[in-house]
Amino acid sequence: MTDATLHVFRGDKTGGDLRTYQVPVTEGMVVLDAIHYIQQHEDSTLACRWNCKAAKCGSCSAEVNGKPRLMCKTRLDQFMGSPVTVRPLAAFPLIKDLVTDVSWNYRVNQEIPPFTPARDDTGPWRMYPEDVDRMFEFRRCIECFLCQDVCHVLREHDGTSRYYGPRFMVRIAGLEMHPKDTVSRAHLLRGRGGIGFCNITKCCEEVCPEEIHITDNAIIPLKERVADEYFDPWRALLRAFRGRREPRGT
């Protein structure tokens, strides 16, 4: 049994540094296992958020060797004996050690108008596969916020007051493309949602553990819908004559 060297961030909002731990490696071990080993055998005060250990709850997000990852899905053997550095998500305020305050995301979520069917359309609804298959991908999101962490608008440009971030572009896309939803969120996207701040550099796609095509399938289609509303005089003319109709396609 060999040992892995882990440099783990220890500290709180007042400051901190990396501390080094030696952890015996077993077959199939992931970074979260190593963190648990440290908690159990070396330092029980190490703070870390986790829940399912199956890459489905999105709790154990951290920056492993500088890349946002789920600790429970990151095997130690991929680093081939090199030291592994584990830091908290840098885009969010630090609470302690590897735990950050991600509550901003939940406040953003509340700003998004929820699914709103027509008042007189009470169901039961018959849903066709072609109408909902786009949304299955968006429903895979586990809210790990790795995409929010890697988004350079939020991370490098203090964008939390200007841009909702990739996670909520995915949520809005799922609502906007729903065949029974009647609310347009184009105004929200262009304003408070700040979709114009996204310059589609696709870092969010690179870190998504659910492999959601965040940019291609959510953000860009939303940008095109905003262009429909605000940058397309031809469509504006059509709307003026034919009246606004929601949802699209009915």
Next chain:
Amino acid sequence: MADQTASHSYAPEYPWWLQPIATVVILSAFALYSIWVAFQARGYVAPYLSPFYSPPVRVGAIPISPAWWVVWVPAGFRATCYYYRKAYYRSFFRDPVSCMIGESRRRYAGETAFPFILNNLHRFLLYLAIIVLAFLWRDTVAAFFFDGRFGVHLGSLVFLVNVVLLSGYTVGCHAFRHMVGGNLDCYSCARGGRVRYRLWQWVNPFNHQHAPWAWASLFSVAAADVYVRLLMAGVISDPKLF
């Protein structure tokens, strides 16, 4: 040890600066070549018309190269393309140069202010690019006829490959995908919705490979033009294949 805000140590499989530098070099070289080609004011040797000069437009007696009337369409189409936006934001503007690499520039407006807000007009350049593409298909058909008789020369195949790659790139455009069906919410209840759903599905594979199509078609346009220019200069002949 460094604190939480220290520089990041994420290292991809290859050096992070390699892709931005390659992008800058290739796109800059192509832009310079395009400008040089446009200044040449000629790009035809029977039966091949350089893609930079198609369609051949002349406006009155204005003495400028015909290429200038056309070349801004594909140039604008590529400049506002979602894939190329990613490429040049990363490479030329370092916004960001690579994921998790810190940025030095603090002011950032993304696509909310001039000039990048103009990228929202991508769809209009798509419409014009489709017209240009139709002319390129006409030129490709013409490239298979020599003195009125059908034949296949090396140049015919160069033109065919070029127009196929350009078509794949255009069909995979995100704005095209939106136009053919992505803008619908309810395929089952829209007029022609199921046909548009199938169209949208057909476009998706092209869209998912938009970057390879974008690069391949960029090189093929240059290659087709180089072929025409080499023929014009008499440097090469145009071998007949069958």
